[in-house]
Amino acid sequence: MTINTVVWGENIHEHINETVRAVYPNGMHNTIADALNKDPEINTTTATLQEPEHGLSQARLDQTDVLVWWGHKDHGAVQDEIVERVAKRVWEGMGLIVLHSGHFSKPFKRLMGTPCALKWREAGERERIWTINPRHPIAAGLPEHFELENEEMYGEQFSVPEPLETVFISWFQGGEVFRSGLTWRRGAGNIFYFRPGHETYPTYHDDNIQKVISNSVKWAYNPVGALKSIHDAPNVPVEKALEPIEERGPKLHQAGEAGYR
DSSP states (O other): OOEEEEEEEOOOHHHHOHHHHHHOTTOHHHHHHHHHTTSTTEEEEEEETTSGGGGOOHHHHHTOSEEEEEOOTTGGGSOHHHHHHHHHHHHHTOEEEEEGGGGGSHHHHHHHOSOOOOEEEEEEEEEEEEESOTTSGGGTTOOSEEEEEEEEEEESOOOSOOOSEEEEEEEETTSOEEEEEEEEEETTEEEEEEOOOOTTSOGGGOHHHHHHHHHHHHHHOOTTOOOGGGGOOOOOOGGGOSSOOOOOSOOSSOTTOOOOO
16 A cells, blocks of 8 residues: 655745744754655655645645645635645545645635634643544544644634544643544545644754654545545436336426526
């Protein structure tokens, strides 16, 4: 089994902020991709905002099993056409892992259908991440809790739909808590949101963080392939009804005619 994974990075802060450049000299997206490529079951490449079609052509997405998304400074620059392309592939079964400030990304908000807003504070606080669902595949090999010495605080309320599962919650030095590892399914696609990852801190160099992301890629992977029929809305003719029926009453559409969208 090989899971074809694309790590998408906004790739802006690394070029304009000296602190971020020092922490991630090769870019956050490459740091995450390099960590994933340590696992022989995961084949990871990268894409960035600056590439044509943001590196996410239809052909490339069709070959992508799991997409990992990190964005922050310029969510609005992501083309709506690409957002719809990503959403379509998730509905068909592509996994999506959304990291940290990607909670405000266009693809995540499109798939959640909510504001995805939260409290925040940038003060370099200690974050203690609790594994509250230890039997979940994303939590495999993780301790009961682990700490990041410096992180940005995210606090509740997190205005997302009720998740299928909560895998991690975080406590911050200032006292706030946050549901920091959440799963959903949209169509045939699995989605995982994971909170840590502020760009001025070395979060993605942490072994436990890398383990969570690697586990989440394996969890989000759909081995049965794309469910292309999820977009179909067939007009079923009377003669193909499962039980014999008689057509009666007025109608808008002729037999076999497509419906309105």
